[in-house]
Amino acid sequence: MPNTPCRAGRCGAATAIALTTSLLGLTAGTPALAWEPQKSVEIVVAAGAGGASDQMARMLQAAIQKNDLMKQPVVVSLKGGASGAEALMYMKQGAGDPHKFVIAYSLIYTLPLAAKLPFDWRDLTPVSIVAFDQFVLWSNATKPYTDVASFTAAAKGAQPPFKIGGTGSKREDHILTVFLEKRTGAKFTYLPYKSGGEAATQLVGGHVDANVNNPSENVEVWRAGQVRALCVFDNTRIAYKSKVAADQSWNDIPTCKEKGLDIEYTMLRGIFLPGKVAPDQVAFYVDLFKKIAQTPEYKDYMEKQALKPAFLTGAEMTSFLEKDEALHKQLMTEAGFVAGTN
Amino acid sequence: MEALGLLLQGFQVLLTVDKLLLMMLGLTLGVFVGVLPGLGGPNGVAILLPLTFSMDPTSAIVMLSCIYWGALFGGAITSILFNIPGEAWSVATTFDGYPMAQKGQAAEALTAAFTSSFVGSLAAVLLITFVAPSVAGFALRFGPPEFFAVYLLTFCSFVGLGREARHKIVISMTLGLLLTGIGMDTVSGQLRMTFGFTDLLRGINFLVAVIGLFGISEILLTMEERLALRGHAARISLKVVFRTWASLPRYWATLARSAVIGCWLGVTPGGAIAASFMGYNLAKRFARDKTGFGKGRIDGVLAPETAAHAAGTAALLPMLALGIPGSGTAAILLGGLMVWGLNPGPLMFVEHKEFVWGTIASMYLGNVVGLVLVLSTVPLFAAVLRVPFAAIAPMIIVSCAIGAYAIQNAMFDVWLMLGFGVLGYVFKKLDIPLAPLTLALVLGNRAEDAFRLSMIGSGGDLRVFWSNGLVGTLTTLALLLLFWPAITGLVSRAGRLVRADA
Numbered sequence: 001m002p003n004t005p006c007r008a009g010r011c012g013a014a015t016a017i018a019l020t021t022s023l024l025g026l027t028a029g030t031p032a033l034a035w036e037p038q039k040s041v042e043i044v045v046a047a048g049a050g051g052a053s054d055q056m057a058r059m060l061q062a063a064i065q066k067n068d069l070m071k072q073p074v075v076v077s078l079k080g081g082a083s084g085a086e087a088l089m090y091m092k093q094g095a096g097d098p099h100k101f102v103i104a105y106s107l108i109y110t111l112p113l114a115a116k117l118p119f120d121w122r123d124l125t126p127v128s129i130v131a132f133d134q135f136v137l138w139s140n141a142t143k144p145y146t147d148v149a150s151f152t153a154a155a156k157g158a159q160p161p162f163k164i165g166g167t168g169s170k171r172e173d174h175i176l177t178v179f180l181e182k183r184t185g186a187k188f189t190y191l192p193y194k195s196g197g198e199a200a201t202q203l204v205g206g207h208v209d210a211n212v213n214n215p216s217e218n219v220e221v222w223r224a225g226q227v228r229a230l231c232v233f234d235n236t237r238i239a240y241k242s243k244v245a246a247d248q249s250w251n252d253i254p255t256c257k258e259k260g261l262d263i264e265y266t267m268l269r270g271i272f273l274p275g276k277v278a279p280d281q282v283a284f285y286v287d288l289f290k291k292i293a294q295t296p297e298y299k300d301y302m303e304k305q306a307l308k309p310a311f312l313t314g315a316e317m318t319s320f321l322e323k324d325e326a327l328h329k330q331l332m333t334e335a336g337f338v339a340g341t342n
Numbered sequence: 343m344e345a346l347g348l349l350l351q352g353f354q355v356l357l358t359v360d361k362l363l364l365m366m367l368g369l370t371l372g373v374f375v376g377v378l379p380g381l382g383g384p385n386g387v388a389i390l391l392p393l394t395f396s397m398d399p400t401s402a403i404v405m406l407s408c409i410y411w412g413a414l415f416g417g418a419i420t421s422i423l424f425n426i427p428g429e430a431w432s433v434a435t436t437f438d439g440y441p442m443a444q445k446g447q448a449a450e451a452l453t454a455a456f457t458s459s460f461v462g463s464l465a466a467v468l469l470i471t472f473v474a475p476s477v478a479g480f481a482l483r484f485g486p487p488e489f490f491a492v493y494l495l496t497f498c499s500f501v502g503l504g505r506e507a508r509h510k511i512v513i514s515m516t517l518g519l520l521l522t523g524i525g526m527d528t529v530s531g532q533l534r535m536t537f538g539f540t541d542l543l544r545g546i547n548f549l550v551a552v553i554g555l556f557g558i559s560e561i562l563l564t565m566e567e568r569l570a571l572r573g574h575a576a577r578i579s580l581k582v583v584f585r586t587w588a589s590l591p592r593y594w595a596t597l598a599r600s601a602v603i604g605c606w607l608g609v610t611p612g613g614a615i616a617a618s619f620m621g622y623n624l625a626k627r628f629a630r631d632k633t634g635f636g637k638g639r640i641d642g643v644l645a646p647e648t649a650a651h652a653a654g655t656a657a658l659l660p661m662l663a664l665g666i667p668g669s670g671t672a673a674i675l676l677g678g679l680m681v682w683g684l685n686p687g688p689l690m691f692v693e694h695k696e697f698v699w700g701t702i703a704s705m706y707l708g709n710v711v712g713l714v715l716v717l718s719t720v721p722l723f724a725a726v727l728r729v730p731f732a733a734i735a736p737m738i739i740v741s742c743a744i745g746a747y748a749i750q751n752a753m754f755d756v757w758l759m760l761g762f763g764v765l766g767y768v769f770k771k772l773d774i775p776l777a778p779l780t781l782a783l784v785l786g787n788r789a790e791d792a793f794r795l796s797m798i799g800s801g802g803d804l805r806v807f808w809s810n811g812l813v814g815t816l817t818t819l820a821l822l823l824l825f826w827p828a829i830t831g832l833v834s835r836a837g838r839l840v841r842a843d844a
Binding site: 049058061062065066073074076077078079081082083085086089093114115116117160163168169170171174189190191192193194201202204205206207219220221223224226304337339 | 388391392395396481482483484485486525526527528529530531532533536540543544545664676678685686687688689750751791795798799800801
């Protein structure tokens, strides 16, 4: 893949040369090597203000701006309508426009299945996967159960059943709840809230008995000692070892598998351009995100949000997306969330 | 008094030349942003957020929150002069503010609005200063049933306390509830009433509807009736400001009641809107002389403005202490806090004392400076009404269209706004009140979600709405308000019977 490094201050000259040469007709037919945005670039957020995607967009905006990674300004546009469907349709309609990208997560698989949205991630151009979000089983700190075994035992005997709060319906949190039921044999009542933040405060207030929030959604109430982290739904523990809550680091949370609860689930955070964009335009963004990954803003953000670092592009990313999509299709069919089947 | 010491420290952080300059700049920008319908606080803050990335967090939040205060003040200006509410909670201000402007009392109405917002904010800031930790905990007691009970209370106070024919209130409210059903349903994860149109995915935006219902329909009516804005130039001078101030002590009960409602509802998310409507309705109910509401009474402006601003300010408390944004603007401020490396949450008041108390001190200063700033512009803005209608109407329509477009960058919203303009015109001709429709558009979705979550949680048992003291009181109060006319009717009839017996 042609990949011209574009350090601050040098792209302009490269483009100027590219432009002059193409004006002269010398390179007619071959794309200019160092394409760069001609106008402001829009970061499309498929969620509401203040949510995890919005925070990531603000971090990207700050990282690009402070480190001078791009000459054109970056704007964040919130398209969280219809649980993010608005953003997906907006990107689909923007085919050929290299001046916007969306921060996508598992909604690219779940929305078409659950809400019959006429969308396929192949309508867009994958750029890179920048991180993975993990999920943790949390309970209220005032409750007597302190680990997976005692939680499961309490849930099995509970009447009325335990309530689990989560974001939205027929999405990642809901899928995890269904698998908790299958693996533990306990019954849960799932309450779909509008955001992870709401699910967090509802757990602290005792209105639900557990949630499966991402680390970032619960970190503040965890630090305040209001919730307890029971286990993480992944095959390895979270890597960060510095103390976050009173006496615990993210790394101290056991995996669910260690505790005999065999559930693994992580969620991608990926960047997509609209469909039908030129390869050199994709190359520019791949390069941009490579550079962003080196900035202190990005590193700081990853640790603070306890995200799992990752960097997949090109064929590697596409094959991951295909596998991940198949997995979601299977999970959602098993859970009975596919529209028209329940 | 630990709080006082910390607050003084906060003032010390703020009282530097550059911070005061930022404050003035923020307020001025905010007033301009607020005057343009649809642009409003959230968009203004979102546009200017990147400017603050290079500042230290305290300067940044001072500037952004001043834009917020400025936009709040500015929103009242368009509500009163042109019947176009800039924010959801300015809707109730139009009920009496606009008629006052038409009677030639624009300056009085503006002064009343600005002053009462100041009073409301001040009450809420005092609350934040002295009882922050315990009040923040109060918000945690709100689960789905409690939220639903608050919304029910607001809806019921409309039906029970409204002056208009009840069936017309119910018609208007029901239409609003139906319209909020469009889009994604969070509880089932399904799309509803979108009929395959991509534009309908995001649902009907409240501000788009309001700009059409109030702004455009008013222009249509004016065109039909007289081709002139009725507000002819009153004598406009700073004297009006002082005269209005002199009359305010008479309304102390209204101000106090609205401030209490506002502070109380402010700590529950979305409370500011409910507070402004409830403040208005209760002022109407408790007024000794009930005539003239909706036709330009000054306490009809004071009540909603005080409540809305008390609630809007109090809403910053759950944002700082719990990370729950109480309004759209608060949500964007929340995003900003994260960029500056501050995570709102229970530990915020412990770990970032300087920032928190700097912010609280900026609420005091920002409101005082803001009040002086906007009051000095009252004569200027009131003079706008002297411009001939033929010149100003196209400008209003254009700014409405820009506003409707800017909310979600969608052309579809402009057509929707015009459609709502026609609907508003028809409603006014039929004497159907618009307020219940707008209220339903704002709170309908949240009320529906809260109700269904309560039902899922309780397994369909309605007794959940009386399951604890808090929710039980709210629900009972709501039902009492709903049947208020019937109850007072029964009581007076019983009284007459007793007297006849005696």
